[in-house]
Amino acid sequence: MSLKHEIEFTLNGVKRKLAVDVTMNALDMLREVVGLTGTKYGCGEGECGACTIQVDGVSLNSCLMFAVDCAGRNVTTVEGLTDQPRGEALRESFVEHGAVQCGFCTPGMMMQADHLLAKHEHPDAACVKRGLEGNLCRCTGYKKIVDAVVACGGRDSVTPAQAGVQK
Amino acid sequence: MTELKRYYAPTSLDQAVECLKGGNVTILAGGTDLTPQSQAGRIKFRETLMNIRHIPQMSGITLEGKEIRIGALATITEIMEHPLVREHLPALVEACDHFASDQIRNAGTIGGNICNASPAGDTLVPLLVLDACVELASMPETKLYRHCMPISTFFTGSGKTRKSLCELVTGVRIPVPAAGHVSRFYKHGTRPALDISTISIGVAGNLKDGVLSNVRVAFGAVAPTPLRATATESALEGRHLDAATIEAAAVAARDEVNPIDDVRATAWYRKEMIHNMTKRMLENVAQA
Numbered sequence: 003m004s005l006k007h008e009i010e011f012t013l014n015g016v017k018r019k020l021a022v023d024v025t026m027n028a029l030d031m032l033r034e035v036v037g038l039t040g041t042k043y044g045c046g047e048g049e050c051g052a053c054t055i056q057v058d059g060v061s062l063n064s065c066l067m068f069a070v071d072c073a074g075r076n077v078t079t080v081e082g083l084t085d086q087p088r089g090e091a092l093r094e095s096f097v098e099h100g101a102v103q104c105g106f107c108t109p110g111m112m113m114q115a116d117h118l119l120a121k122h123e124h125p126d127a128a129c130v131k132r133g134l135e136g137n138l139c140r141c142t143g144y145k146k147i148v149d150a151v152v153a154c155g156g157r158d159s160v161t162p163a164q165a166g167v168q169k
Numbered sequence: 170m171t172e173l174k175r176y177y178a179p180t181s182l183d184q185a186v187e188c189l190k191g192g193n194v195t196i197l198a199g200g201t202d203l204t205p206q207s208q209a210g211r212i213k214f215r216e217t218l219m220n221i222r223h224i225p226q227m228s229g230i231t232l233e234g235k236e237i238r239i240g241a242l243a244t245i246t247e248i249m250e251h252p253l254v255r256e257h258l259p260a261l262v263e264a265c266d267h268f269a270s271d272q273i274r275n276a277g278t279i280g281g282n283i284c285n286a287s288p289a290g291d292t293l294v295p296l297l298v299l300d301a302c303v304e305l306a307s308m309p310e311t312k313l314y315r316h317c318m319p320i321s322t323f324f325t326g327s328g329k330t331r332k333s334l335c336e337l338v339t340g341v342r343i344p345v346p347a348a349g350h351v352s353r354f355y356k357h358g359t360r361p362a363l364d365i366s367t368i369s370i371g372v373a374g375n376l377k378d379g380v381l382s383n384v385r386v387a388f389g390a391v392a393p394t395p396l397r398a399t400a401t402e403s404a405l406e407g408r409h410l411d412a413a414t415i416e417a418a419a420v421a422a423r424d425e426v427n428p429i430d431d432v433r434a435t436a437w438y439r440k441e442m443i444h445n446m447t448k449r450m451l452e453n454v455a456q457a
Contacts (some may be wrong), residue, residue, distance in 0.1 A: 007176045024176045026216055027204050047205040047271055049363055059273040060246070066201040067276065070176060071220060114272065135362035136270025 009073040014082025022069040029053045031069035034078060040080040040109045044138070051137030054110040055079050061117035063136075080109035089116055092154050099150035103141035111137050115151045124155045150157075173214040180223045181431075185310040185337055190333035194219050198242060199278040201269075202285055227280070228338050230254065236342045241280025245292070246271070248279060257345055260295040260352035260371055261445050267291060267356045270363050280338045283323070286330045289366040289390040296320050296341060297387035297397055298371035304340040305332060317342060324394035351376045351457055353450050356389075357442055359433075366390040367434045368442050372450050376457060379409050386418075386447070391428040391439055400425040401447065410455040419448035 005024045010116065013036065016018065022031050032038045032055070044052030046065050053064040056078040083089035092112055095101070102108050118125060118133035125133065130151045131144075139147060173195075179185040188194060194214040197203055206212040221227060221242065228240045230251045237253055249256050249265035268274050268291045282292045284304060302317040320341070323330050332338060346352070352373035360366030369389035374381040384405045386398040404418040423444035428436045 005173055005176060024173065025214065026209065027208065047209070048269070050200060051270065051272060054272055061272050062276040063201070063272045064366055066204045066273065068197060068200050068204060071197065071222065073178070074223075114413070118367075130336070133271060134270045 004026070007070050009070055011072045011074060012076045014078055015085065017122040020058070024068075024070055026069045027065055028055070028072055028077075029070045031072070032064060033067075038079050038081050042106055042109055046108070048136075049138070050107070050110070051114060051134075052107055052110040054113040054137065056113060056117060059117075059120070061114050062101040078113075080113055083112060083116055088154075090121055092119070092151070094114055095150040095154035096147075099146045099153060101143065101150035103139070103143040103145040107137060107139045107141075111139070111147055115147075115154070118151065119155055125152060127152050130155075172218065174218045176220070177217055178220040178223055178230055180225075182224055182226045182267050182306055182337075182339065183308070183313055184217065185221055185224055186306050186313060186335075188217065188219055189335045189337055191216075191307055193217060194334070196221060196284070196337065198222070198246065198281045199276045201273050201277040202281060221337070232345070233342075236346050237345060238304075238340055238342050240340045241283075241338050242278050243280075245269075245274035245277050245279065245282075248292075249274065258295070258299060258343060258352065260298060260354040260373060261292065261343075263354040264291045264295045264356065264369075264371075267354075267358075267361070273363075279341060283320070283341065284330065284332065284338055285395065286326075286328050288327055288392060288394055289369070290395060291356065291366065291369065291389075293320070293324075293395040294369045294371040294387045294389040295352070296343070297395060298352060298373035298385035299343045299346070300385065302342045303332075303338055304342060305336045306339045307333070307336045309335075315339070321397050324396075327393045346373075347375060349375050349377055351454055353454060355446050355450055357446060365433065368428075368446070369395075370446055370450060372445070372447075372454060374405070374454075376410075376454065379411075379455065380407060381405050381410055382407055382455070386422070388422070388426055388443060390433075391426040391443060396407060398422055398425055404430050405451070412453060415448055415451040415455065418451060419444045422447040 006021045008021045042052035044050035048063045049068045055064045197220045227242045245265045245268045272399045301320045306315045340418045356369040357367045371387040374384040384402045386401040389395045401422040404421040430441035
């Protein structure tokens, strides 16, 4: 018999109340209990960043967090990211730059890139590489990912997609 | 082995230390080590899992008299970005900067790094050279009892400390360094992120007219605990930081460490790195 505990928290802007196994990690809760499978399991020990989510405005590895520790906190997953303008701009930039190869690392990359852009509005490539160093892409498609994040930070109000439409 | 029977998230320090009285408690802070270690079966839960996140006295970074107090729950990111730490404790900033990845720095706490007592714990070497004290709280009878212990006496082995099961680390206190104080940290690994130190070195002291005094040198990942290097300190204390002094200190450093061969490096390589990098750091200090 596993010990359960009821928690209340905000997930992608919606209040949730759940009973979770006390020993369960937040990644398993999101995928198995809530059913949001955008957050990926890669390594289970914080090396790969595929499970990156944001909690109270900072990015962290959901595999290294207890589900019960979400109690009272504000959790954002990749499913909630594109509800916000910066998340949507990031998604567009990833598409435009072909920054998605197999796609498995993409949710984690986007969650971490979004946190980076919240702290550094206009990062250069070195800053992006530093910010994404906890995220692995096993296709090794780093160049386009870094380009996509730099370009997203470099945008003014007009996105390249919109600029392209105007041509 | 006892079974996990209770989850508890106290909201005050009194509640937390009262819960610790029986000693049968696993403490959860940032969770970056406890989550993977427990899921891999390397750590067994005790009867109660206590989440200390909601205890207010354990957060924050403040100036208290002549000390900087860092709450046990301060994350590595909070420490690295805090103006007090950036102004006074550059060796600690440097260690935080080389700590794991952004995601782990955002979650991992300094209290957790101290209590894990890894010989390669990134913040431990700078805390040693900065003369930090570990704040402990317990409830021996019915009243909260708090005291401090120098971090140089805190570690007793790999993963082992002098903290009893009834005690909670509530923070760490670091004397504000005097004017002219220098401190440096160096971590050697094979890649910039998410690496466990092959070796790490901390150097601190007061530098005046090229002479280093009140010298502190500490090494990580060369023994079962991070340790102060007393022979190396003696080779430097009160001496002019010239080439001969620096070489003598680097040799003393190589002679006083006794590392092991493991997956990250051989003992020979670690000793050579201790010599070479101690020398390079001292040359850098001499030019300051």
